[in-house]
Amino acid sequence: MGNDGGSIPTRRELVREAAKSPSTAQVKEAQREVQSHFWTTCPLSHSPLVRPIVSDCTGNLYNKDAVLKFLLPGDDTEGISSKADCEEILCGRVKSLRDVVELKFEVDTERGEEHRRETGTGKGEKREGWICPITAKVLGPGVKSVYLVPCGHVFSEEAVRQLKGDKCLQCNESYTEDNIISILPSQETDKQRLIARGQRLAEQGLTHSLKKAPGSKKRKKNANGDSTNEPEAAGAGKTTNSRSGTSTPTTNTGIKNAATASLTAKVLEEENERKKRKKLMGGNENLNSLFTKEPKDGKKGGSDFMTRGFTIPAEAKR
Numbered sequence: 001m002g003n004d005g006g007s008i009p010t011r012r013e014l015v016r017e018a019a020k021s022p023s024t025a026q027v028k029e030a031q032r033e034v035q036s037h038f039w040t041t042c043p044l045s046h047s048p049l050v051r052p053i054v055s056d057c058t059g060n061l062y063n064k065d066a067v068l069k070f071l072l073p074g075d076d077t078e079g080i081s082s083k084a085d086c087e088e089i090l091c092g093r094v095k096s097l098r099d100v101v102e103l104k105f106e107v108d109t110e111r112g113e114e115h116r117r118e119t120g121t122g123k124g125e126k127r128e129g130w131i132c133p134i135t136a137k138v139l140g141p142g143v144k145s146v147y148l149v150p151c152g153h154v155f156s157e158e159a160v161r162q163l164k165g166d167k168c169l170q171c172n173e174s175y176t177e178d179n180i181i182s183i184l185p186s187q188e189t190d191k192q193r194l195i196a197r198g199q200r201l202a203e204q205g206l207t208h209s210l211k212k213a214p215g216s217k218k219r220k221k222n223a224n225g226d227s228t229n230e231p232e233a234a235g236a237g238k239t240t241n242s243r244s245g246t247s248t249p250t251t252n253t254g255i256k257n258a259a260t261a262s263l264t265a266k267v268l269e270e271e272n273e274r275k276k277r278k279k280l281m282g283g284n285e286n287l288n289s290l291f292t293k294e295p296k297d298g299k300k301g302g303s304d305f306m307t308r309g310f311t312i313p314a315e316a317k318r
Contacts, residue, residue, distance in 0.1 A: 031186055035141035038184050042066050043089050045080045051128075052263065054100035055147065056093045057198040057208040058191065059183045067100060068267045076271060093198070096214055098207040101152045101181075104170070105130040105139070134159035134169060139183075149179040150210050157182070179210070 022030075042049050044066040052064040069079055070086045071094075077083055094100055108129040130139040132155050139145045144157040153170040160169075160180060167174055178197055182190045198208065207213050 032141050035184060035186065039140050044070060044086050051105065053103050053105075055103055055181065055183065056090070056100055057181075057201075058093065058194050059181055059185050061103075061184065062100070064100075064102065065263055065267055067094060067097070068264055069271075070094070071096065072267065072271060074271075076274065078274065093208075096207070098209050098211045098213070101147070101149055101209050103147050103154050104152045105154050106133040107131075108138075130154065132156035132159055134163070141184075145183040146180050147183060148173075148175045149181060149208070151175070154183070 038061065040049055041047070042063040043060070044062055047063065047066075049061055049063060054062055054064045054067055056062070066080050069077065070083070070090075075083065077086070080086060081089070108131045110129070131137060132139060132143070132145075133153075135156050135158060137143050137156050137158075139154060139156065145154060146157045146160055147154045148160075148168050151168050151171050151173045153168050155169065163169065166176070181194065185191050185194065201207065201210070202213070205213050
């Protein structure tokens with residue numbers, strides 16, 4: 001070889017070429033794809049995000065019914081990932097409904113369809129548009145968005161920063177700069193700020209929604225002797241039937257928020273229906289009662305449906 005004008009690349013040159021870092025445009029495109037996924041999909045149920053939608057202290061979005069199913073006791077996780085997978089996703093940030101805030105989006109269906117066509121997300125399905133009520137920009141991966149605690153109203157970050165107020169622009173409820181939460185933050189500084197905020201609140205015995213953390217400090221009873229503690233999702237929506245001793249869902253869950261109470265009752269009703277179906281498949285008590293069973297007193301002579309109602313005379317036994 002040689003004298004032909006060619007060259008043989010060395011290993012150093014080949015490795016250097018293979019290890020070339022992605023361009024800035026490629027990095028931004030990858031981040032946009034990730035953002036688009038989490039703006040449209042609940043990570044717990046892997047289903048499209050549909051209101052009511054809640055957010056934890058780090059700005060992640062979830063369907064509220066998926067969070068309720070995760071919080072309910074038992075191993076029944078139909079409709080969501082396994083409890084272990086959900087725990088891995090949530091990282092211990094959600095232990096009750098007080099650890100999430102329900103978001104209040106300004107909806108514009110026409111703008112949502114326009115945004116879907118431009119971005120190519122959600123093909124084949126209708127998607128309502130979430131817009132900033134101040135700037136009218138479509139909220140999504142292309143617009144930095146924030147929400148306020150405790151009210152949950154959602155705006156573009158640009159609108160909140162420029163107006164620089166201490167009251168919500170929608171409901172006029174007061175808030176502090178620390179309680180402006182970035183939705184699905186992509187910058188590391190924003191993520192660290194939200195994590196530090198959560199740690200400060202935990203030290204003060206507060207949750208992400210600024211409510212008292214369970215077990216941190218019991219609230220005093222009011223004059224009527226009724227506790228003011230808000231019931232958790234695990235025990236909400238159940239009343240005891242005095243005759244049968246079973247728990248059945250009712251619309252009166254004891255939760256102050258009507259939408260949350262209704263959704264909790266619906267989830268509990270679905271869970272009880274699944275349990276009933278499983279019980280029926282496992283065996284029918286009416287059929288089992290037809291066959292011979294040993295008496296509870298230990299004596300012999302149990303009866304079944306063939307001999308029940310017939311008594312052998314005492315003279316015949318002698």
